[in-house]
Amino acid sequence: xxxxxxxxxxxxxxxxxxxxxxxxxxxxxxxxxxxxxxxxxxxxxxxxxxxxxxxxxxxxxxxxxxxxxxxxxxxxxxxxxxxxxxxxxxxxxxxxxxxxxxxxxxxxxxxxxxxxxxxxxxxxxxxxxxxxxxxxxxxxxxxxxxxxxxxxxxxxxxxxxxxxxxxxxxxxxxxxxxxxxxxxxxxxxxxxxxxxxxxxxxxxxxxxxxxxxxxxxxxxxxxxxxxxxxxxxxxxxxxxxxxxxxxxxxxxxxxxxxxxxxxxxxxxxxxxxxxxxxxxxxxxxxxxxxxxxxxxxxxxxxxxxxxxxxxxxxxxxxxxxxxxxxxxxxxxxxxxxxxxxxxxxxxxxxxxxxxxxxxxxxxxxxxxxxxxx
Numbered sequence: 001x002x003x004x005x006x007x008x009x010x011x012x013x014x015x016x017x018x019x020x021x022x023x024x025x026x027x028x029x030x031x032x033x034x035x036x037x038x039x040x041x042x043x044x045x046x047x048x049x050x051x052x053x054x055x056x057x058x059x060x061x062x063x064x065x066x067x068x069x070x071x072x073x074x075x076x077x078x079x080x081x082x083x084x085x086x087x088x089x090x091x092x093x094x095x096x097x098x099x100x101x102x103x104x105x106x107x108x109x110x111x112x113x114x115x116x117x118x119x120x121x122x123x124x125x126x127x128x129x130x131x132x133x134x135x136x137x138x139x140x141x142x143x144x145x146x147x148x149x150x151x152x153x154x155x156x157x158x159x160x161x162x163x164x165x166x167x168x169x170x171x172x173x174x175x176x177x178x179x180x181x182x183x184x185x186x187x188x189x190x191x192x193x194x195x196x197x198x199x200x201x202x203x204x205x206x207x208x209x210x211x212x213x214x215x216x217x218x219x220x221x222x223x224x225x226x227x228x229x230x231x232x233x234x235x236x237x238x239x240x241x242x243x244x245x246x247x248x249x250x251x252x253x254x255x256x257x258x259x260x261x262x263x264x265x266x267x268x269x270x271x272x273x274x275x276x277x278x279x280x281x282x283x284x285x286x287x288x289x290x291x292x293x294x295x296x297x298x299x300x301x302x303x304x305x306x307x308x309x310x311x312x313x314x315x316x317x318x319x320x321x322x323x324x325x326x327x328x329x330x331x332x333x334x335x336x337x338x339x340x341x342x343x344x345x346x347x348x349x350x351x352x353x354x355x356x357x358x359x360x361x362x363x364x365x366x367x368x369x370x371x372x373x
Protein backbone atom coordinates (compact mmCIF):
# COMPACT_ATOMS: atom_id res chain seq x y z
CA UNK A 1 0.00 0.00 0.00
CA UNK A 2 1.42 3.39 -0.93
CA UNK A 3 1.66 5.81 1.97
CA UNK A 4 0.82 9.43 1.33
CA UNK A 5 3.59 11.64 2.72
CA UNK A 6 2.27 14.79 1.09
CA UNK A 7 0.71 17.69 2.92
CA UNK A 8 3.68 18.34 5.20
CA UNK A 9 2.64 21.64 6.75
CA UNK A 10 2.22 20.05 10.18
CA UNK A 11 5.56 18.24 10.17
CA UNK A 12 9.29 18.88 10.15
CA UNK A 13 11.18 17.45 7.19
CA UNK A 14 14.94 17.77 7.38
CA UNK A 15 16.31 16.61 4.03
CA UNK A 16 19.97 15.68 3.73
CA UNK A 17 20.59 19.08 2.13
CA UNK A 18 18.91 21.17 4.84
CA UNK A 19 21.45 23.89 5.81
CA UNK A 20 20.71 23.66 9.55
CA UNK A 21 20.95 19.87 9.82
CA UNK A 22 22.86 18.84 6.70
CA UNK A 23 23.52 15.14 6.18
CA UNK A 24 27.02 14.38 5.02
CA UNK A 25 26.68 13.44 1.34
CA UNK A 26 29.57 10.99 1.35
CA UNK A 27 28.04 9.12 4.28
CA UNK A 28 24.64 9.00 2.63
CA UNK A 29 26.25 7.37 -0.40
CA UNK A 30 27.43 4.53 1.82
CA UNK A 31 23.83 3.32 2.00
CA UNK A 32 23.08 0.45 -0.37
CA UNK A 33 23.62 1.56 -3.97
CA UNK A 34 20.32 0.02 -5.00
CA UNK A 35 18.37 0.01 -1.71
CA UNK A 36 15.32 -2.20 -1.24
CA UNK A 37 11.86 -0.78 -0.82
CA UNK A 38 11.56 0.27 2.80
CA UNK A 39 8.37 0.92 4.68
CA UNK A 40 7.97 4.67 5.34
CA UNK A 41 8.65 6.01 8.82
CA UNK A 42 6.44 8.41 10.76
CA UNK A 43 8.16 10.07 13.73
CA UNK A 44 5.69 11.24 16.37
CA UNK A 45 7.81 13.53 18.53
CA UNK A 46 7.28 15.77 21.53
CA UNK A 47 8.44 18.78 19.53
CA UNK A 48 7.86 21.11 22.48
CA UNK A 49 10.64 19.32 24.41
CA UNK A 50 14.00 20.53 23.13
CA UNK A 51 15.96 17.32 23.54
CA UNK A 52 13.15 15.18 22.07
CA UNK A 53 12.99 17.43 19.04
CA UNK A 54 16.74 17.06 18.49
CA UNK A 55 16.58 13.28 18.89
CA UNK A 56 13.70 13.17 16.40
CA UNK A 57 15.68 15.27 13.92
CA UNK A 58 18.68 12.95 14.26
CA UNK A 59 16.58 9.86 13.54
CA UNK A 60 14.93 11.67 10.65
CA UNK A 61 18.33 12.44 9.09
CA UNK A 62 19.36 8.80 9.64
CA UNK A 63 16.27 7.50 7.83
CA UNK A 64 16.84 9.95 4.98
CA UNK A 65 20.44 8.76 4.58
CA UNK A 66 19.14 5.19 4.22
CA UNK A 67 16.67 6.22 1.55
CA UNK A 68 13.65 5.74 3.82
CA UNK A 69 10.68 8.07 3.30
CA UNK A 70 10.12 9.84 6.61
CA UNK A 71 7.89 12.49 8.08
CA UNK A 72 8.10 13.99 11.56
CA UNK A 73 5.20 15.65 13.34
CA UNK A 74 4.00 16.48 16.82
CA UNK A 75 3.06 13.41 18.87
CA UNK A 76 -0.73 13.03 19.05
CA UNK A 77 -2.37 13.38 22.45
CA UNK A 78 -5.97 12.31 21.73
CA UNK A 79 -7.65 9.21 20.29
CA UNK A 80 -9.05 11.18 17.36
CA UNK A 81 -5.61 12.53 16.46
CA UNK A 82 -4.20 9.00 16.51
CA UNK A 83 -6.99 7.67 14.29
CA UNK A 84 -6.46 10.48 11.80
CA UNK A 85 -2.70 9.86 11.66
CA UNK A 86 -3.25 6.11 11.31
CA UNK A 87 -5.61 6.59 8.37
CA UNK A 88 -3.36 9.13 6.69
CA UNK A 89 -0.17 7.07 6.95
CA UNK A 90 -1.52 3.51 6.94
CA UNK A 91 1.24 0.96 6.29
CA UNK A 92 4.08 3.06 7.74
CA UNK A 93 6.18 2.26 10.81
CA UNK A 94 5.23 4.63 13.63
CA UNK A 95 7.98 5.80 16.00
CA UNK A 96 6.76 7.33 19.26
CA UNK A 97 9.33 9.81 20.57
CA UNK A 98 7.47 10.84 23.71
CA UNK A 99 7.13 10.09 27.43
CA UNK A 100 4.99 8.30 30.00
CA UNK A 101 1.27 7.99 29.44
CA UNK A 102 1.52 9.38 25.92
CA UNK A 103 2.96 6.06 24.73
CA UNK A 104 -0.21 4.93 22.97
CA UNK A 105 0.18 2.98 19.70
CA UNK A 106 -1.52 3.68 16.39
CA UNK A 107 -4.10 0.89 16.16
CA UNK A 108 -3.45 -1.80 13.57
CA UNK A 109 0.01 -0.54 12.62
CA UNK A 110 3.65 -1.30 13.50
CA UNK A 111 4.59 0.82 16.52
CA UNK A 112 8.04 1.38 18.02
CA UNK A 113 8.49 3.26 21.30
CA UNK A 114 11.59 5.43 21.67
CA UNK A 115 12.19 5.64 25.41
CA UNK A 116 14.39 8.05 27.35
CA UNK A 117 14.68 7.88 31.14
CA UNK A 118 17.35 9.00 33.58
CA UNK A 119 17.09 7.07 36.86
CA UNK A 120 17.71 3.35 37.39
CA UNK A 121 14.01 2.35 37.50
CA UNK A 122 11.18 3.11 35.09
CA UNK A 123 7.94 4.31 36.76
CA UNK A 124 5.53 1.42 37.44
CA UNK A 125 2.55 3.53 36.29
CA UNK A 126 4.19 4.01 32.89
CA UNK A 127 5.54 0.52 32.21
CA UNK A 128 2.19 -1.05 31.09
CA UNK A 129 1.90 1.49 28.27
CA UNK A 130 5.02 0.02 26.63
CA UNK A 131 3.57 -3.50 26.52
CA UNK A 132 1.29 -2.50 23.61
CA UNK A 133 4.27 -1.77 21.35
CA UNK A 134 5.96 -4.11 18.88
CA UNK A 135 9.44 -3.03 19.88
CA UNK A 136 11.33 -0.43 21.89
CA UNK A 137 14.37 1.46 20.62
CA UNK A 138 16.75 3.06 23.11
CA UNK A 139 19.98 4.99 22.68
CA UNK A 140 22.03 3.28 25.41
CA UNK A 141 22.54 -0.03 27.21
CA UNK A 142 21.67 1.85 30.41
CA UNK A 143 18.11 2.35 29.14
CA UNK A 144 17.88 -1.27 28.03
CA UNK A 145 18.87 -2.37 31.54
CA UNK A 146 16.47 0.08 33.19
CA UNK A 147 13.48 -1.19 31.20
CA UNK A 148 14.25 -4.88 31.63
CA UNK A 149 14.89 -4.35 35.33
CA UNK A 150 11.55 -2.57 35.65
CA UNK A 151 9.55 -5.48 34.29
CA UNK A 152 9.01 -4.28 30.71
CA UNK A 153 8.60 -7.39 28.54
CA UNK A 154 8.52 -5.73 25.10
CA UNK A 155 11.78 -6.39 23.18
CA UNK A 156 14.29 -3.58 23.67
CA UNK A 157 16.94 -2.81 21.05
CA UNK A 158 19.87 -0.42 21.51
CA UNK A 159 19.73 1.54 18.27
CA UNK A 160 20.74 5.21 18.50
CA UNK A 161 20.55 7.59 15.55
CA UNK A 162 23.66 8.29 13.50
CA UNK A 163 25.56 11.24 14.93
CA UNK A 164 27.97 11.69 12.00
CA UNK A 165 25.41 13.00 9.51
CA UNK A 166 25.44 16.59 10.75
CA UNK A 167 27.98 19.16 9.65
CA UNK A 168 29.76 20.11 12.87
CA UNK A 169 33.18 21.64 13.53
CA UNK A 170 35.84 19.88 15.61
CA UNK A 171 38.78 20.99 17.70
CA UNK A 172 42.16 20.96 16.02
CA UNK A 173 44.22 22.54 18.81
CA UNK A 174 44.16 21.36 22.42
CA UNK A 175 46.45 24.02 23.90
CA UNK A 176 44.46 25.55 26.75
CA UNK A 177 43.23 29.10 26.81
CA UNK A 178 44.03 31.54 29.57
CA UNK A 179 42.06 31.30 31.72
CA UNK A 180 41.11 27.65 31.15
CA UNK A 181 37.61 27.53 29.62
CA UNK A 182 35.02 25.01 30.86
CA UNK A 183 31.60 24.57 29.22
CA UNK A 184 28.32 23.19 30.54
CA UNK A 185 25.36 22.63 28.16
CA UNK A 186 21.88 21.74 29.39
CA UNK A 187 18.93 22.71 31.53
CA UNK A 188 19.13 23.94 35.12
CA UNK A 189 16.77 21.60 37.03
CA UNK A 190 18.17 19.71 40.02
CA UNK A 191 18.97 16.48 38.15
CA UNK A 192 21.65 18.30 36.17
CA UNK A 193 23.67 18.91 39.34
CA UNK A 194 24.55 22.57 38.84
CA UNK A 195 24.37 23.06 42.61
CA UNK A 196 27.13 20.46 42.93
CA UNK A 197 29.14 22.03 40.10
CA UNK A 198 28.94 25.50 41.63
CA UNK A 199 30.01 24.20 45.06
CA UNK A 200 32.87 22.31 43.42
CA UNK A 201 33.91 25.42 41.52
CA UNK A 202 34.33 27.29 44.81
CA UNK A 203 36.60 24.50 46.09
CA UNK A 204 38.64 24.09 42.91
CA UNK A 205 39.08 27.80 42.20
CA UNK A 206 38.67 29.88 45.37
CA UNK A 207 39.88 32.97 43.55
CA UNK A 208 38.68 34.11 40.16
CA UNK A 209 41.16 33.98 37.31
CA UNK A 210 42.42 30.39 37.09
CA UNK A 211 39.48 29.17 35.02
CA UNK A 212 36.15 30.26 33.62
CA UNK A 213 32.84 28.38 33.33
CA UNK A 214 30.18 29.05 30.69
CA UNK A 215 26.66 27.71 31.29
CA UNK A 216 24.70 27.37 28.03
CA UNK A 217 21.07 26.85 28.99
CA UNK A 218 17.55 27.94 28.06
CA UNK A 219 15.94 31.32 28.63
CA UNK A 220 14.03 30.15 31.71
CA UNK A 221 17.15 29.86 33.88
CA UNK A 222 15.90 30.77 37.39
CA UNK A 223 19.15 32.10 38.87
CA UNK A 224 22.01 34.48 38.11
CA UNK A 225 25.71 33.76 38.04
CA UNK A 226 27.17 33.40 41.55
CA UNK A 227 30.64 34.58 40.49
CA UNK A 228 32.30 36.78 37.86
CA UNK A 229 34.09 33.76 36.36
CA UNK A 230 30.80 31.93 35.71
CA UNK A 231 28.93 33.14 32.63
CA UNK A 232 25.33 32.12 31.89
CA UNK A 233 24.18 32.17 28.25
CA UNK A 234 20.41 31.98 27.75
CA UNK A 235 20.08 33.10 24.13
CA UNK A 236 17.92 31.02 21.79
CA UNK A 237 20.33 29.44 19.33
CA UNK A 238 19.70 27.26 16.33
CA UNK A 239 21.27 23.82 16.09
CA UNK A 240 24.28 24.87 14.05
CA UNK A 241 25.13 27.73 16.42
CA UNK A 242 25.14 25.31 19.35
CA UNK A 243 27.37 22.79 17.59
CA UNK A 244 29.83 25.55 16.72
CA UNK A 245 30.15 26.43 20.42
CA UNK A 246 31.89 23.24 21.57
CA UNK A 247 35.30 23.57 19.85
CA UNK A 248 35.78 27.04 21.33
CA UNK A 249 36.25 25.59 24.85
CA UNK A 250 38.86 23.47 26.62
CA UNK A 251 36.56 20.95 28.34
CA UNK A 252 32.88 20.08 28.77
CA UNK A 253 31.87 19.36 32.37
CA UNK A 254 28.76 17.65 33.74
CA UNK A 255 27.93 16.92 37.38
CA UNK A 256 24.57 15.38 36.42
CA UNK A 257 22.89 12.92 38.77
CA UNK A 258 21.61 10.85 35.86
CA UNK A 259 21.26 10.87 32.08
CA UNK A 260 19.35 8.49 29.83
CA UNK A 261 21.78 9.33 27.03
CA UNK A 262 23.62 12.60 27.56
CA UNK A 263 23.35 14.41 24.23
CA UNK A 264 25.68 17.32 25.19
CA UNK A 265 28.36 14.76 26.09
CA UNK A 266 27.90 13.08 22.69
CA UNK A 267 28.06 16.47 20.95
CA UNK A 268 31.24 17.38 22.83
CA UNK A 269 32.85 14.06 21.96
CA UNK A 270 31.99 14.53 18.29
CA UNK A 271 33.62 17.99 18.45
CA UNK A 272 36.73 16.38 19.99
CA UNK A 273 36.24 18.43 23.13
CA UNK A 274 37.50 16.66 26.29
CA UNK A 275 34.74 15.68 28.73
CA UNK A 276 34.68 15.58 32.54
CA UNK A 277 31.70 13.55 33.79
CA UNK A 278 30.72 10.52 35.85
CA UNK A 279 30.67 7.00 34.39
CA UNK A 280 27.04 6.17 35.17
CA UNK A 281 23.81 5.85 33.22
CA UNK A 282 23.87 7.05 29.64
CA UNK A 283 27.35 8.52 30.13
CA UNK A 284 28.76 5.02 30.62
CA UNK A 285 27.65 4.05 27.11
CA UNK A 286 30.05 6.66 25.70
CA UNK A 287 32.68 7.28 28.35
CA UNK A 288 35.26 5.15 30.14
CA UNK A 289 38.39 5.66 32.18
CA UNK A 290 40.50 6.00 29.03
CA UNK A 291 38.50 8.57 27.05
CA UNK A 292 37.45 11.24 29.57
CA UNK A 293 38.30 12.90 32.88
CA UNK A 294 36.04 10.77 35.02
CA UNK A 295 34.32 12.26 38.06
CA UNK A 296 34.08 9.77 40.92
CA UNK A 297 30.56 9.08 42.17
CA UNK A 298 28.50 6.97 44.54
CA UNK A 299 25.32 5.21 43.45
CA UNK A 300 22.69 6.29 45.96
CA UNK A 301 18.93 6.12 46.47
CA UNK A 302 17.17 8.92 44.58
CA UNK A 303 14.05 9.94 46.54
CA UNK A 304 13.27 13.18 44.69
CA UNK A 305 11.32 13.81 41.50
CA UNK A 306 10.01 16.83 39.65
CA UNK A 307 6.57 15.14 39.38
CA UNK A 308 5.01 12.37 41.55
CA UNK A 309 4.42 9.93 38.68
CA UNK A 310 8.12 10.02 37.77
CA UNK A 311 9.06 8.24 41.00
CA UNK A 312 9.85 4.52 41.07
CA UNK A 313 10.62 2.87 44.42
CA UNK A 314 14.24 1.81 44.64
CA UNK A 315 15.42 4.17 41.90
CA UNK A 316 19.03 5.23 42.15
CA UNK A 317 21.27 7.93 40.73
CA UNK A 318 24.95 8.87 40.56
CA UNK A 319 25.96 11.37 43.24
CA UNK A 320 29.34 13.11 43.20
CA UNK A 321 30.40 15.07 46.26
CA UNK A 322 31.56 18.61 45.44
CA UNK A 323 35.12 17.68 46.41
CA UNK A 324 35.03 14.82 43.88
CA UNK A 325 33.89 17.21 41.14
CA UNK A 326 36.51 19.76 42.24
CA UNK A 327 39.25 17.14 42.01
CA UNK A 328 38.25 16.37 38.44
CA UNK A 329 38.22 20.07 37.52
CA UNK A 330 41.73 20.47 38.89
CA UNK A 331 42.89 17.34 37.08
CA UNK A 332 41.62 18.78 33.80
CA UNK A 333 43.33 22.13 34.32
CA UNK A 334 46.61 20.39 35.22
CA UNK A 335 46.52 18.09 32.17
CA UNK A 336 48.69 18.60 29.10
CA UNK A 337 47.48 19.44 25.61
CA UNK A 338 48.75 16.04 24.45
CA UNK A 339 46.69 14.27 27.11
CA UNK A 340 43.55 16.21 26.21
CA UNK A 341 44.04 15.44 22.52
CA UNK A 342 44.61 11.73 23.18
CA UNK A 343 41.51 11.49 25.38
CA UNK A 344 39.35 13.34 22.86
CA UNK A 345 40.43 11.26 19.89
CA UNK A 346 39.88 8.05 21.82
CA UNK A 347 36.39 9.22 22.81
CA UNK A 348 35.30 9.99 19.25
CA UNK A 349 36.74 6.68 18.03
CA UNK A 350 34.71 4.88 20.70
CA UNK A 351 31.57 6.88 19.87
CA UNK A 352 31.62 5.92 16.20
CA UNK A 353 31.60 2.23 17.10
CA UNK A 354 27.88 2.49 17.98
CA UNK A 355 26.63 5.96 16.95
CA UNK A 356 27.90 6.26 13.37
CA UNK A 357 25.89 5.69 10.21
CA UNK A 358 28.01 2.64 9.36
CA UNK A 359 27.40 1.08 12.77
CA UNK A 360 23.59 1.28 12.73
CA UNK A 361 22.45 1.25 9.10
CA UNK A 362 22.12 -2.54 8.77
CA UNK A 363 20.01 -2.92 11.91
CA UNK A 364 17.64 -0.13 10.87
CA UNK A 365 17.40 -1.40 7.30
CA UNK A 366 16.44 -4.86 8.57
CA UNK A 367 13.65 -3.47 10.72
CA UNK A 368 12.29 -1.17 8.02
CA UNK A 369 12.09 -3.82 5.29
CA UNK A 370 8.59 -4.82 4.15
CA UNK A 371 6.88 -7.39 6.38
CA UNK A 372 6.32 -9.67 3.35
CA UNK A 373 9.64 -9.33 1.52
